[in-house]
Amino acid sequence: MTVESGASLLLVGCGKMGGAMLDGWLAAGTASRVVVVDRAGLPPSLAGDARVTLASGADSLPDGFVPDVVVLAVKPQVMEDALPSYRSLVRPGTVFLSIAAGKTIAYFERLLGEGAVVVRSMPNTPAAIGRGMTVAVPNSRVSAAQRALSDRLLRAVGDVAWVEDEGLLDPVTAVSGSGPAYVFFLVEAMAKAGEAAGLPADLALRLARATVSGAGALLDASPQEAADLRKAVTSPNGTTQAALDVLMADDGLQPVMTAAIAAATRRSRELAG
Ligand SMILES: NC(=O)c1ccc[n+]([C@@H]2O[C@H](COP(=O)([O-])OP(=O)(O)OC[C@H]3O[C@@H](n4cnc5c(N)ncnc54)[C@H](OP(=O)(O)O)[C@@H]3O)[C@@H](O)[C@H]2O)c1
Numbered sequence: 001m002t003v004e005s006g007a008s009l010l011l012v013g014c015g016k017m018g019g020a021m022l023d024g025w026l027a028a029g030t031a032s033r034v035v036v037v038d039r040a041g042l043p044p045s046l047a048g049d050a051r052v053t054l055a056s057g058a059d060s061l062p063d064g065f066v067p068d069v070v071v072l073a074v075k076p077q078v079m080e081d082a083l084p085s086y087r088s089l090v091r092p093g094t095v096f097l098s099i100a101a102g103k104t105i106a107y108f109e110r111l112l113g114e115g116a117v118v119v120r121s122m123p124n125t126p127a128a129i130g131r132g133m134t135v136a137v138p139n140s141r142v143s144a145a146q147r148a149l150s151d152r153l154l155r156a157v158g159d160v161a162w163v164e165d166e167g168l169l170d171p172v173t174a175v176s177g178s179g180p181a182y183v184f185f186l187v188e189a190m191a192k193a194g195e196a197a198g199l200p201a202d203l204a205l206r207l208a209r210a211t212v213s214g215a216g217a218l219l220d221a222s223p224q225e226a227a228d229l230r231k232a233v234t235s236p237n238g239t240t241q242a243a244l245d246v247l248m249a250d251d252g253l254q255p256v257m258t259a260a261i262a263a264a265t266r267r268s269r270e271l272a273g
Pocket residue numbers: 012013014015016017018037038039040073074075076078081082099100101122123124125126177
């Protein structure tokens with residue numbers, strides 16, 4: 001495989017995440033050939049794309065097909081059944097790249113064998129629009145080139161950070177994995193509070209939604225940190241200051257958020273296997 005020719009990939013599971021990644025790889029030219037295993041078949045948009053073929057399972061891959069990367073994008077609960085049939089693909093030149101929540105490197109080494117080259121990663125739902133945040137951790141057999149290739153593949157759906165300590169994937173799951181839900185709840189909470197302050201329900205929801213998504217876009221477009229943008233809209237003794245005095249009090253949002261992230265981290269540890 002060369003960067004110019006693109007990688008040879010096996011995508012196991014072509015649902016929301018796998019499908020979004022596949023679109024990104026094809027658009028960026030990261031993949032020269034992708035074999036997809038998915039019970040539902042190929043998305044209609046890919047019919048006729050010569051780079052993509054469908055296989056019904058590990059035992060029906062095209063003759064001579066040796067993937068550089070096997071991307072594991074099935075639900076965690078079907079991994080146990082699906083994975084053992086891919087043991088025959090384990091070799092130093094093939095990296096198994098998982099995006100399955102909670103499935104540890106030890107789990108993949110157990111089901112694939114000790115020699116498996118594994119990258120475990122945790123994306124989040126904005127990956128569906130190419131705006132995901134993924135954190136990845138390699139096992140000891142991942143080469144520099146395999147890490148770079150995995151990085152390019154994950155980058156197709158957003159930003160990527162790497163950690164060496166797999167234990168960090170629990171707080172990562174709590175912050176970026178589950179995080180989009182907290183932001184959606186912020187919209188709900190602001191709308192409910194706006195309604196309590198006298199706004200019609202539909203207008204309150206519209207304002208809250210536009211404000212959260214607009215502020216997110218502003219943060220994204222700005223080189224400034226969130227704290228600087230916050231200070232920029234806070235005049236002394238003004239309306240924003242009055243709200244932030246409540247939100248930033250000792251018993252305000254910070255202790256609630258810290259407790260929420262700690263609860264999610266604990267749950268991630270309990271569910272990991
Ligand atoms: N969605 C997210 O926001 C998100 C975020 C972080 C991590 N993840 C991880 O991403 C992975 C995929 O999630 P998703 O939301 O994309 O799920 P999904 O939309 O359900 O996609 C999974 C796909 O795999 C197919 N499949 C099931 N069994 C299979 C098998 N044995 N071999 C090949 N394909 C099989 C499913 O087909 P059927 O529908 O016919 O079963 C489905 O098309 C999960 O492990 C999840 O933990 C997702």
